[in-house]
Amino acid sequence: MTDLAFLVGVTYLIAATLFVVGLHKMRAPSTARRGNRISAVGMVIAVGSTVTFALIDTGGDVLAWTALVLGAGVGASFGVRRSSTVKMTDIPQLISVFNAVGGGAAATIAIADFLHYRTGDSPPLTVSIPVVFGVLIGSLTFSGSLIAAGKLQGLIPGQPIVFPGARVLNLGVAGVAAGAGVLAIVTSSHIEWLLVLLVGASILGILMVLPIGGADAPVIVSLLNAFTGLAVAMAGFALDNQALIIAGALVGAAGTILTLEMAKVMNRSVPSIVLGGFGTSDTATDTPVDGQDLNDVRQLTADDVALQLAYAHQVLIVPGYGLAAAQAQHEVAELAKLLTAHGVKVRYAIHPVAGRMPGQMNVLLAEADVPYTQMLQLDEANTAFDTCDVALVIGANDVCNPDAREPGNAVSGMPILDADHAKSVVVIKRSMNSGYAGVSNPLFTDPKTGMFFSDAKKGLAEIVVATKTYVAA
């Protein structure tokens, strides 16, 4: 190891420290943004010192540098453009695309490293083994992430796509990929096996994600995030580059824990999602399992709702998947502002799994300029319901289903928002259809509940208009 390489290594350690400090600061909303910027500084240091080292150490080839700069330019402009314009509801699919490109980059780098050795001596095991793993994980992540992004974007049907013989096909492809990997290591100079592995792993990625229901896709995105980290770490082993090893392992481990946490709050297990065991889908809402009767229901108009809200002291808004689906975050924020200005105390009761992605409601509401101090977590919110006049449930269902307190149904045992403890309840949704879990909700037929059947965005807009007349008065 030259002194220069030693120095580069030290800068990598500094970068690693900044990555960790940055991620650490993501624990609290007030420091999260600074954390991300600290991490970015680490990235600049790591990349900067790598470039400096490469220039001094190898000088290098003008064409190669040109290829690098051109490629980076193309990639950067794509990344920045997509990131700056993406709608907040589409962030999961964008993250998934970034996982795909990260995994693809790791696989490409691993292949290039292997080829490089091939022109000289054949690579030692300490290179060929990580190369094989890098290609395997990287290309699986590449194809799998693209499929997941497609599902989330609605380009690929959200339902689990299953077909007869899928299991046999899976095993077959996995066998071919594994065989190719072993042969690539053993023969260690036959690039062909690596290409077979590449194709096999890519097919495997597709086969793995296709059978997964759209609602489980966020968990898979998180898992593939961890995979990308591991692929990058493997590329790091192959190149003997510690920045890649550290950052890759960091993300691999952190992503795995995050995935397990996400699955836990959703009452799902990662193995069962990956093995496609359940194949639960988003479309449960299309088929009302039970005929909840409209006769039991007290229906409201926009005007009724506005009146009730304008004369309340405290309102708690319970946003759910329907709010996200209808993109109604700005309408709800407008309504809340109106009421607040009128002297009503308005806050949001946010369930950890409201929506289809952990924290989705927080991001959406934040987009509509709702300060995070108004967003109550489960426990705080449940204390607040006891003293609140109106619980305004918007496109939420499972997260406030009182049946969760009873045993023997699909939501049993899930901690819920106690909207039924409020003095009165108003629910905005389109029909009596059930939510993600496909079970009926006795809250809707509770005597103190009024239902306003409407699309969330449209309904809220009407309520805002109606409220203005009361507030002005």
Next chain:
Amino acid sequence: MTDLAFLVGVTYLIAATLFVVGLHKMRAPSTARRGNRISAVGMVIAVGSTVTFALIDTGGDVLAWTALVLGAGVGASFGVRRSSTVKMTDIPQLISVFNAVGGGAAATIAIADFLHYRTGDSPPLTVSIPVVFGVLIGSLTFSGSLIAAGKLQGLIPGQPIVFPGARVLNLGVAGVAAGAGVLAIVTSSHIEWLLVLLVGASILGILMVLPIGGADAPVIVSLLNAFTGLAVAMAGFALDNQALIIAGALVGAAGTILTLEMAKVMNRSVPSIVLGGFGTSDTATDTPVDGQDLNDVRQLTADDVALQLAYAHQVLIVPGYGLAAAQAQHEVAELAKLLTAHGVKVRYAIHPVAGRMPGQMNVLLAEADVPYTQMLQLDEANTAFDTCDVALVIGANDVCNPDAREPGNAVSGMPILDADHAKSVVVIKRSMNSGYAGVSNPLFTDPKTGMFFSDAKKGLAEIVVATKTYVAA
């Protein structure tokens, strides 16, 4: 690096993982004990593989192995005997003794390594620098920890020991030690400088801890714990032993964070403690700052207290330093059991800095078999006070001083236990003297408060006797 050394390195990584998993599990009382055992398994693996490697690799000298086994036997029997017999209130000083021996061991090992090189070539900088730091930190920790243990044990007066010219002496000794360290590195074969450094650093350790008040000693013990970790890591650099580097750095960093947290809950800053700036002492209680008047006070007898407790529905016990000082944990637990059996709901409201060491009350009460589910943390406790009939304050003062809510006094801003929100309050202490912070406490003169003047142990024993008559009746 031989294959054998590689294997040993891998076992060190396994051990490191077990250390981390073990420390991680210390976050919750229910898993903490298992965590400590997992960490012990890691220790066995690390030491076992080091021994195996040494036996295979160097074979070694019968006399050296004998010295090792004899030494280890002596040390182990001392450590186990002291640990199995120590009283729970004396744990801080025992930890301090273990810091001392750990630091001493690191310094000894560093010196031995330096000497070993001296017989051959002179050691390279990558050895001599960590040796110097190991000796410096190790011997400073050794002497400083012994002084801290002496203070906590009462062998050395708890008051800050200061004398004129201390500052000049400190600077002088520090200068000598620094000079000797530099010379040891530069001349790199003169063991004499290392010995000067050893003596200088030891004196420095004494000078550093002597001026620190007894009540701040736990913070210093925690800081010296971190120092020992760093000394061990330095020894690891000198010996090129990764187990020492990993575990030492782990403890160094964890200990530092822990020290900062401890200081924070005590409203103190580590630099001000170390620089002896305040010199606050335990003995503030001896000089009542304000003449709180006995006329304002409603005095109770043991019998009064017993009656009030026996007819309460809910009792919250607020233990403080006086309970620890009087060693009255078993008496309070007995009283609580008696009341619980009689149908009274008894729980403990525990302030993070009650006593003289964070978590001290929890450890003490745990010793007396109080289940940790009955120990309420600050927030829980403050909710519970609102519905509690009697707050029984035992030897506590600052932690329930309502003046903390007002600005302009020594406890201002400290979060407190809202004992004054209880329906009635009973305080057991020996006099109207103030506590650690030396301020008067309006709680004692509150009309709903009754004072029972007594030593905590004696008073509680009397109350237990009196309660038995009511409970039996």
Next chain:
Amino acid sequence: MTESLFANLAIFVLSLLVGVEVISKIPSTLQTPMMSAANAVHGVVIAGAVATAAAADSWTGYALTFVAAALAAANVFGGYVVTDRMLAMFKRPDPPPDPAEDTGIAGEVART
């Protein structure tokens, strides 16, 4: 060889441990931004693309460099920008128009 293999292995294992520890106890509010932040960090793969460029000396090498650089740059630039955008939206309350809706709202809840 074993020397540097051991170093890399140790770095890998310890980084895994850091990753596990740094992530635990993330509030669910921040799980999506956290995922995005971790996503940005694996954009470090662009340093690998630089290494690939430094070693490239054939048309295949240049092509692979181009592909690796494009993919990696998309990851790293996009990842940081989108995370920043998302976090920029997590705001403290505006300076209150009237004192009743002051900053303490969240803390006040437990006692309402």
Next chain:
Amino acid sequence: MTESLFANLAIFVLSLLVGVEVISKIPSTLQTPMMSAANAVHGVVIAGAVATAAAADSWTGYALTFVAAALAAANVFGGYVVTDRMLAMFKRPDPPPDPAEDTGIAGEVART
């Protein structure tokens, strides 16, 4: 030389990071046991005493080995034993003699 120095440095830095992360968010209840547990971990210095023994070949060496071993063993054995003793006392409630003082007590508080 630089190779192994870098490895050791990287290991040191990453271990520091692990140490910082693993300790954050310890409840104050467990700060004393935690300090004790960390104290036990630096008992690993006994592995250093073993290395010292392996290199010792003079009476000074033997003496230093003896001293290092005695000090280190006191740390490691004492540290684990006292931590275990302390933690053994943190108990769940006994099986309740009557249902009123059931395990849920702590959880129940918030709503009493």
